[in-house]
Amino acid sequence: MTISRMIYVDDSGAVDRGIIVYGWLEVRPDRWRYALRAILELRKQLYREHQIPPAMELHATKFVNGRSRIAATTGDGAEEWKTLGRVVAEKCLRVLADDPDIGVGAVWRATTATGRAYHEERGEVYRELVTRWNDEHRAADSYVFISMDGDGSDRTYFDAHRSMSLDTRHVIEDPMMHDSGRSQWVQMADLVAYTVYTHLNRHQGNQFGWEWYEDYLRAKDVNGAPEEI
16 A cells, blocks of 8 residues: 555635635655755744744744744734734745645635535535545556644534445545644644635735645645635
């Protein structure tokens, strides 16, 4: 049995914008430690240059928009937090772009669903995504291991994995849930999902990030572009 891919996935999107996004990082198991080293070196760089502790969670929606104070030395103004957040986001994206061991990908769907229906459709998008991964690995006679943000309380993701026939299943186990504050991989997957969401959902408020996907991620996208699903 060959486990050929490890995937770290997170979601983005918004009900009021009618968009569902899943973005991910992927790496071969034999290159996992090398890719992790690149991310850890990035965190050391962010501490040296901006005094952002390596243990500080980087949650894109918050730090890019100045909603969280990621460095003790940053001033009290929200605009100053935004400026730092966007500098940090681009440094992270550059590392993802430059690392030969890391691939990225994303899928998305436009929807008119709201409330509970939006949550259910988001789950359906994930089911279609994980089924696609399963089919790819079944055809290649290999296996994949999936990790994602969460505490396990949302059964949607477990149900998606368990709905697949065991006889033809090449996705190993339930998704491994990680507290994003303790996983550098999940934090980077969150940034990928956020970047794709910004790429798709262009408005004046996020103009700063319109070109981030093109500048940093398109060349690393395993599908060549975010795929509508």
